[in-house]
Amino acid sequence: MSSSGTAGRATTLSDVARRADVSIATASKALNGRFDVAPATRQRILAAAAELDFSPNPMAKGLSADRSGTVGILTGDLEGRFMIPILMGAENAFGTGRVNAFLCDARGDQIREQHHLKALLVRHVDGIIVVGPSTNPRPSLGQDIPVPVVYAYAPSEDPRDTSLTSDEVMGGRIQVEHLIACGRTRIAHISGDPTFAATQNRVQGIRQALDAAGLELVGPPLLSQWSEAWGRDAAAMLLERHPDIDAIACASDQIARGVLDTARDMGRRVPEDIAVIGYDNWDVLALNSRPQLSTIDANLEELGRLAAHQVFDAMDGTDTSAGSKNLPVRLVIRGSTIASR
Amino acid sequence: MSSSGTAGRATTLSDVARRADVSIATASKALNGRFDVAPATRQRILAAAAELDFSPNPMAKGLSADRSGTVGILTGDLEGRFMIPILMGAENAFGTGRVNAFLCDARGDQIREQHHLKALLVRHVDGIIVVGPSTNPRPSLGQDIPVPVVYAYAPSEDPRDTSLTSDEVMGGRIQVEHLIACGRTRIAHISGDPTFAATQNRVQGIRQALDAAGLELVGPPLLSQWSEAWGRDAAAMLLERHPDIDAIACASDQIARGVLDTARDMGRRVPEDIAVIGYDNWDVLALNSRPQLSTIDANLEELGRLAAHQVFDAMDGTDTSAGSKNLPVRLVIRGSTIASR
DNA sequence: TATTTCTACGAAAACGGTTTCGATAGTTTC
DNA sequence: GAAACTATCGAAACCGTTTTCGTAGAAATA
The missing domain is CATH 3.40.50.2300 (Response regulator)
Structure with a gap:
């Protein structure tokens, strides 16, 4: 009802043209930066458009030009x-x-x-x-x-x-490179669903980094699900079978959270006894764990x-x-x- | 490049009209269910449209009618x-x-x-x-x-x-109603940022349910942040000050996760010693905790x-x-x- | 001065539909 | 058999742009 605001019929190109006292063709050209319009005229048209707060109808625009925006x-x-x-x-x-x-x-x-x-x-x-x-x-x-x-x-x-x-391979690689940089040498890997490309690629990256350092993965990669529960179970298996590991690279923050819980349950200190690194940088998980998770951010x-x-x-x-x-x-x-x- | 697929100029209403041997006006009317077109003609037009896989150009449509879809x-x-x-x-x-x-x-x-x-x-x-x-x-x-x-x-x-x-008030209410139905009587509440409407509303609902049962909240509602860390800290305070509480209503699943961690740390069994209920039904958090979280789903x-x-x-x-x-x-x-x- | 070339502008045809309204033919009515 | 309807259809205007192309006048050339 009020006359301010966006109500009422929208102002159209011909409104602008009329106000600038030119044809709509010229108005269109002026507003689109075409070059066969005199500088003075263009100014007049631009001014008119500004005063009327004109913005072209995208549908009409899309009809002729074939850009819909x-x-x-x-x-x-x-x-x-x-x-x-x-x-x-x-x-x-x-x-x-x-x-x-x-x-x-x-x-x-x-x-x-x-x-x-x-x-x-x-x-x-x-x-x-x-x-x-x-x-x-x-x-x-x-x-x-x-x-x-x-x-x-x-x-x-x-x-x-x-x-x-x-770059998932890179992700796996820098996980392990970081762990090695932290002085770890007995590194294991817990990942998710083996049918995922990410799973395979990260394993590949992890192997690259280990190879480059002359190290080997402790045990086979443990691949199953992308869940926290799997992280807990896998960590338990791992710590039992290989009590001497000093780092676990996890393929998701969820898994890492599970690993953290198991470590705590089994009395291993993180990061002193075991370093844990996640993947995803999912803040809800990574920032609220004890301790907070080192992880990979995919940008x-x-x-x-x-x-x-x-x-x-x-x-x-x-x-x-x-x-x-x-x-x-x-x-x-x-x-x-x-x-x- | 292949001629199958969606490539090539899209078929237009006049294509349909031509094929059905009518004017575009009639074609339009037929396709839009207008009533001054003979049944036979309409059939012919519909058939033509179907054969040509015609779909009207929304921009053109939006120009005349003022529905853009x-x-x-x-x-x-x-x-x-x-x-x-x-x-x-x-x-x-x-x-x-x-x-x-x-x-x-x-x-x-x-x-x-x-x-x-x-x-x-x-x-x-x-x-x-x-x-x-x-x-x-x-x-x-x-x-x-x-x-x-x-x-x-x-x-x-x-x-x-x-x-x-x-309905946040209802949320708080049914949290407590459930806890009461589980036989709990010494119920505390941990919530998030007190400036949130949700925080206040849930407290209100919780009070309603307690009143209706002739109970009182154990201690004041603990309001601070929507984080897991706050859940841990608040739970620690609570269990120390009121060792006899048997249930905690949490205003988020994150907080509940924190509470769960603290309970475990302090040797309280969930749900035997303390029942914990969350809010949000955020599956990542609620399904992966030990035990899994009872919670409120806002649909x-x-x-x-x-x-x-x-x-x-x-x-x-x-x-x-x-x-x-x-x-x-x-x-x-x-x-x-x-x-x- | 007469012709050519530019420059700046506008008339009009698209774009792909919808909708009004008039025309035509067939039906009914008296 | 003429008049009055009715049902069916199409011509044309319109929605708001862009773009082509023609043209008037000014400027440059002859």
Whole structure:
């Protein structure tokens, strides 16, 4: 009812044109930086637009030009802990700019994914970010999509697609490098579901670091589930079978939390007797344990940001860096590997 | 490059019209269920549309009709643990339907929020869902917004707005009712940041339940932070000062986890000696503790779903149930309050 | 001065739909 | 058999932009 605010018919380009006493064609050109408009006229038009608080109707814009100013974010499963930071990074990259993001959650369902994809294309999104719940490669959406597609976290199985993923091998490697730097030599590894690519890659990285130092893993890697309970059980087995280990590299903070509990139960001090390092830097878990967890941070928000920029670049034709990229991870040192002061 | 797939120019209404040998006007009417088109003709047109796999261009549609088929989801801070289920519920309600959601994360910034709001309105969204990171009331977006707005989780300060929030008082109440049903009578309460509405509301609910049973809280409610560490510290204080308590109602699963740790450290058995109940049903925490946590589930996904439907109703003019609603919460019973078999 | 070249601008055609309204043909009514 | 309806359809305006292309006038050239 009040006349302030955003109510009432939105001001349109022809309003601006009328006020600046030019045709809408000229107004359009002036506002878009076309060059066949006299400087004085352009000023007049810009002023008029500013006074009327004009912003062009994206739908109308999208009809003629085929840029809609939107991108689709197609997630495999929002539930996952890893989606959120990536989402945040991406959304933030669009940020205050001209483009908005459609969020589509496929809930782990292929059919729903196809449906959402269709909807996004019908809406003429300018690009698509596909973010998967794990680092396991996922089926490609196909090559016949008329807009750029970037796969985040879960890479596409098709090498022709461009994917951004986290360097899991590096993650395993710097876990162990850190443990060695802390003077540990009898190192064991507890990880999650062996069918996960992350599991295998981290084991690989861990072996690399051990090899480089002339060391060997104590016992085989213990692979089972991504749960705290498994961390407890595995640690118990480990400490019983190899009482002399002095460090455990865990493939998730959840597992590490379990390990911490078992160590405490069995009277081993962390980090004095056993150093423990986690993976994920999930603050809820890592910051509230006793002691706080040293861990690996995959920079997921940065990954999301990069995915967004990759889409931008591809949209702008700057389709340079095709192919996939493996983003470096980061070591976070806390009390579970180094006694505080 | 392949000719299958979605590539190539999208099929348009005039394609359909041509194939059905009618004008685009008639085609439009047929597809939209207008009634001045002969049954036979309509069939022909529908068939043509189906064969060509036609779907109307939402932008063109949005230009004439003023329905864009989109809604905006304006979140205060994606980081929060509570946003995600709500987001999922809402997104899923739009689901396979005709409407897609713009995701906007204000990152706790008023200015960014205004900016996003502006962008959503310029895009002519048909509705807006504002989801806040806590149950604290938040400033209204104002009354002069031309589309329906629903506030989820964090209600609007303005009673004229329609808000959907979680019944925190009920949450506190059924926590204690459950503890009492388990035979506990000496009940204490550990909660989080006292400036949170949730904190106060839950205390209120707890008092209601105790009053109804003729009981009193053991000691004052301990209010400080939403962290596991605080849960540990508070529990230690509590057990020292009141060694005879037999139950602790915690205002978050994080706090409950801390309490569990302290109980174990001090040799109290859970649930035999002390029953512990959490709040949030955050599976990562609640399912991996020893024992698993009884807790309160706020049905956040349902809340998101309802918010979406509320927007739908308001869009369709079925603007019935204005005003705010307080959604019931749900008790989840696990091992921390009842010994397993 | 007459011609050519620019420059700055606007008329009009898209873009892909919806909607109003008039036209046509077939039916009914008197 | 003419008038009045009714049912079905299509021409055209419109939504708010962008873009092409034509043109008037000024400036440069002959």
